[in-house]
Amino acid sequence: METLELEKIASQVRRDILRMVSAVNSGHPGGSLGCADFLTVLYFDIMNHNASNFSMNGLNEDIFFLSNGHISPVWYSVLARSGYFPASELGTFRKLGSRLQGHPSTDKKLPGIRMASGSLGQGLSVAVGTANAKKLNNDKSLVFTLHGDGELQEGQIWEALMYAAANKVDNLIATIDYNGRQIDGDVDDVLSLGNLHAKFTAFGWEVLEMDGHNIDELKATLRKAISMTGNKKPIVIIMKTEMGQGVDFMIGSHKWHGVAPNPEQLENALGQLTETLGDY
């Protein structure tokens, strides 16, 4: 898809995120805004997937797992705008009886979601399992994941990193939302990840880096990652992003990790983002 088109979709996704969290005065806008460009590119330009006929097993489709489930608003918006379910349903986010739970779940059968997430650190293991199943099924499609950088503080992530390299899980592309922020402040202050690139390399992964807000670079890096699959090594992309990207008073601050804008702030924020596909 043309870069201009992807930018238009991402702008609408950001509007959706803000309107969703503001309507219920809860949810996680910061990381959601930061990953809007990535998920837009992934779903509209990179993955082979079937939005109109969702199947849990996803045979011969690329599969995505959101391991940092708290940024559900961006995923819900991208899923809806991709055609998994009507965009109007975004208005039910976090409300009683909604299929759009605060954190993604499978029990309400929202198309597009194959695994609950929210408790951090579990998605990479799950993705490794699905990648294994694809190999057993002789299914050549790929598994993609997204993780928060703060999430890497969970030990299970490193179990999965070790396992995937040792077992040559080479049909898996993990992406790290490297925004440097978590609830209590900067990742470096809370618990530094140290030299992340070197750690991934030492764990036996192919490591790429990309700017999470440059659509052309996202497209090129993800394509490069795909070209590197099947080479006996798992692939991880460290994606530099800004929490709150797209809204001037939110950008770069951990304060909007889990706080929704009030109506006045929402109006200000929406004024900075073009409505391109029609608000839900």
Added chain:
Amino acid sequence: MIEFEIFGNKDTRSGFGEGLQELGQKNPNVVGLCADLIGSLKMDAFKKENPDRFFQTGIAEANMIGIAAGMTIGGKIPFTGTFAIFSTGRVYDQIRQSVAYSNKNVKICASHAGLTLGEDGATHQVLEDIGMMKMLPNMTVVVPCDFNQTKQATIAIAEHVGPVYLRFGRPVMPIFIKPDAEFVIGKADILIEGTDVTIIACGHMVWKSIEAAKKLEAQGISVELINMHTIKPLDAAAILKSVSKTKCVVTAEEHMINGGLGDSVAQVLTRNLLVPQEFVGVNDTFGESGNPMELMTKYGIDTDNVVEAALKAISRK
């Protein structure tokens, strides 16, 4: 006279190993995962016959549960194997989110449950696992009583779609379930019919309860013995049918009294039919190192404890 044909003596974990081996031969979707305890879990045969469907995860149980959950996406039926303590407490949140809440078709197979793990001591003797697992929505909890039943249960849970916790153990015990017996998840076995007291037991305590029933019979007491191999969903109909006849109950389990089989039975009784109930189980304490049978005696889950509990329950009618 209470008599059971004995088909030899074996450990229940070996029943799991044989059941898994059979599944490997007849169901291509069954996959095995183990966290560095292949020998202890008796998964060797499955691994040898199906190297491409066996996944050694190393000492990383959380990752193993996650991988198992992920493998269901694509239609696989993962059987994870490690000790009961590492199958539950160590990975509770992984099971809760990625298996139970996500309702994935994972079979969590747990050996060395309870005190009868023996000499390794309390760090490894989980007595809370039935409680942890039965509290999870979507989870089925199966605790078979001997080698044959563990084999039958292993094969049966592959046909059930949804998360299952299968609990078995290490000690060599008599085999008294027929090799061709039918195992139905959620349908209790009435092993002995009687009129004075209902004993409801699971796992190794079923054999202890058979021994207790013989001792009670010698005293002129008629025991009805229910092998409650499925803790959840619980066969409430079988309990109520028996208790409406005997008017008192003993539950017996190699588990904490808090949160175990006895709790589940009590819930059925308090809602439907109030009768005296006595609980044979471990009473709010950790275990210790020792010989398995000595431990059962010391911690109050031996044959004589079942006998005493039965007499007490009868006296409270």
